[in-house]
Amino acid sequence: MYTGELVRLRALEMSDLDDILKFYNTLELRRFLGPPIVRSRRCMEQWLQKVSIWSPWRDGHLYLAVEEKGTKEFLGVARIEDLRLPHNRGEVGISIYNPEKRGKGYGTDAMLVLLGVGFEILGLNSIYLDTMEDNKRSIEVYEKIGFKRVGLLRETEYMDGAHKDLLIMDILRKEFIEKYPDGTFKDSQ
Numbered sequence: 171m172y173t174g175e176l177v178r179l180r181a182l183e184m185s186d187l188d189d190i191l192k193f194y195n196t197l198e199l200r201r202f203l204g205p206p207i208v209r210s211r212r213c214m215e216q217w218l219q220k221v222s223i224w225s226p227w228r229d230g231h232l233y234l235a236v237e238e239k240g241t242k243e244f245l246g247v248a249r250i251e252d253l254r255l256p257h258n259r260g261e262v263g264i265s266i267y268n269p270e271k272r273g274k275g276y277g278t279d280a281m282l283v284l285l286g287v288g289f290e291i292l293g294l295n296s297i298y299l300d301t302m303e304d305n306k307r308s309i310e311v312y313e314k315i316g317f318k319r320v321g322l323l324r325e326t327e328y329m330d331g332a333h334k335d336l337l338i339m340d341i342l343r344k345e346f347i348e349k350y351p352d353g354t355f356k357d358s359q
């Protein structure tokens with residue numbers, strides 16, 4: 171529904187479960203997404219049932235599938251959470267599940283489209299995210315897009331046997347409009 175250069179963000183469907191499970195229980199993905207606890211099919215099915223019907227206004231969250239624009243191949247999940255009035259702010263996150271699909275521009279494009287959803291459709295004023303201090307690739311992507319570093323939660327994540335800092339980044343509506351005056355949706359197909 172929301173289309174960029176390379177990806178489309180669309181509703182998550184129960185039929186995405188098999189694609190999600192192909193990569194979800196892998197340490198190299200999950201170590202960047204919080205404590206990597208292994209999840210059963212039943213657990214992920216219940217999770218998908220829940221997040222696929224979340225509504226931004228009723229629940230404060232919007233979860234979307236990221237698919238490759240040409241082939242419609244499932245790539246991962248994009249989410250906006252913590253949507254709150256009267257603040258008009260939200261927290262975003264992106265994950266490209268298949269490691270072979272990373273580093274090809276999909277994550278950057280998916281985040282650009284997600285920001286378009288947040289600012290142009292949901293009317294947000296401020297969008298923030300957090301990322302592990304050692305997730306260099308994600309930090310590179312977010313800075314390239316225009317997120318600013320606004321702070322560090324010190325030693326707040328326990329990962330790989332050590333307490334690590336969590337970097338907080340944000341972007342404001344006025345900064346987004348200045349950098350992307352034509353918006354980030356590339357076509358309406």
Ligand SMILES: CC(C)(COP(=O)(O)OP(=O)(O)OC[C@H]1O[C@@H](n2cnc3c(N)ncnc32)[C@H](O)[C@@H]1OP(=O)(O)O)[C@@H](O)C(=O)NCCC(=O)NCCS
Pocket residue numbers: 198199202203263264265266267271272273274275276277278279300301302305306307308310311314
């Ligand atoms: C983080 C993530 C969403 C980025 O998406 P992606 O499709 O891999 O990223 P892109 O291909 O759009 O861009 C990657 C950029 O990071 C750079 N990069 C790659 N590895 C890097 C590293 N080790 N250090 C610094 N930069 C790096 C690339 O050069 C590229 O920049 P460029 O476009 O200027 O060349 C994706 O890798 C992912 O889902 N990772 C696993 C889960 C995760 O970390 N989610 C985010 C949690 S905050």
